[in-house]
Amino acid sequence: xxxxxxxxxxxxxxxxxxxxxxxxxxxxxxxxxxxxxxxxxxxxxxxxxxxxxxxxxxxxxxxxxxxxxxxxxxxxxxxxxxxxxxxxxxxxxxxxxxxxxxxxxxxxxxxxxxxxxxxxxxxxxxxxxxxxxxxxxxxxxxxxxxxxxxxxxxxxxxxxxxxxxxxxxxxxxxxxxxxxxxxxxxxxxxxxxxxxxxxxxxxxxxxxxxxxxxxxxxxxxxxx
Numbered sequence: 001x002x003x004x005x006x007x008x009x010x011x012x013x014x015x016x017x018x019x020x021x022x023x024x025x026x027x028x029x030x031x032x033x034x035x036x037x038x039x040x041x042x043x044x045x046x047x048x049x050x051x052x053x054x055x056x057x058x059x060x061x062x063x064x065x066x067x068x069x070x071x072x073x074x075x076x077x078x079x080x081x082x083x084x085x086x087x088x089x090x091x092x093x094x095x096x097x098x099x100x101x102x103x104x105x106x107x108x109x110x111x112x113x114x115x116x117x118x119x120x121x122x123x124x125x126x127x128x129x130x131x132x133x134x135x136x137x138x139x140x141x142x143x144x145x146x147x148x149x150x151x152x153x154x155x156x157x158x159x160x161x162x163x164x165x166x167x168x169x170x171x172x173x174x175x176x177x178x179x180x181x182x183x184x185x186x187x188x189x190x191x192x193x194x195x196x197x198x199x200x201x202x203x204x205x206x207x208x209x210x211x212x213x214x215x216x217x218x219x220x221x222x223x224x
Contacts, residue, residue, distance in 0.1 A: 040087070047090045057097045059121050061158065062114040063089060066127025067105035067137035078104040081126050085203035089124070092206035098122060098158070107138045108145065115146075115153045115179060122158030123179065126199070129164030131188070132171045143171045146178040155181035161207055162188045163199055187214045 063085075069077040082102055090100045101120070103110050106127075111134070114120045128135040132143045160176030166189045176186035189198060190213040201209045 043087045047087050047094070050094050051090050051099055055094050055097055055099050057099070058119055059097070059158070060099050060101050060119050061093045061122035061124060062101050062103060062120045063124040064103045064106035064111060064114070064126065064136075066125075066135055068127060068135050077127075078106075081199075081203070084200065085126075088204055088206040093122065105137045108136045108141045111136060111141055112145075112149055112152075115149055115156075118154065121156050123156065123160050123176075125160075125162045125164065127164055129162060129175075130167040130169050131174045132169035134162065134164060134175065141175075143173065143175050143178060146175060150178065153179075155179065156185075157181055158185065160186045161210060162186075163194075163202060163210065164188075165193050166190060167192050184218075187211055189213055190217050 065078040065081045067074055067078050082104065086102070093100050098121075103114075111123075111125075114123065125134045129140075133140050156179055158180075160180050162174075162176055174183075174186055174188060176188070177183045180186055187207065187210050189210055198209055
């Protein structure tokens with residue numbers, strides 16, 4: 001091994017920069033890299049082929065990823081959400097013969113254009129929000145904007161899936177109920193707040209958690 005290689009190995013593997021051992025972290029990184037190359041990349045490639053070449057229907061699901069996470073514009077938010085959700089969410093919609101279309105750093109105008117475009121029948125929103133709000137990259141969109149846009153589009157027949165906090169606001173109707181032709185097709189979390197854990201679960205399982213909470217909540221409402 002060359003002198004450069006020995007120095008590199010020393011600084012990356014052997015040298016201790018604090019009282020904590022860095023070897024467990026390096027082992028974790030190696031395992032993550034292995035899983036990425038062996039599992040994720042082949043699956044993502046297969047899903048891309050299926051989404052673009054196998055699915056024959058021209059119906060699309062628009063997945064809008066907000067670039068607002070902790071500040072006015074977080075450049076990392078959309079790519080991170082895409083990497084975590086792309087295989088499972090694309091498979092979810094492809095099995096219904098629906099193609100997916102990811103919109104990075106989605107703005108209010110992106111949402112408006114998707115509502116107007118008839119090829120988009122399902123909409124997934126990722127970002128901060130509430131029952132009456134979704135925080136796009138540039139600003140928030142509320143029930144007020146949707147009502148103003150209603151003359152421009154026909155109610156959607158797919159699904160509205162909103163991965164944001166479900167806090168109650170001033171309007172009785174959920175923002176998605178103003179878009180869809182049936183309120184039963186609107187899915188959102190229960191309670192007041194959700195965190196990254198809920199998003200990760202739904203990103204990996206194809207919306208299982210948010211759908212479970214929605215159906216459980218509606219089941220309780222139907223019994224009351």
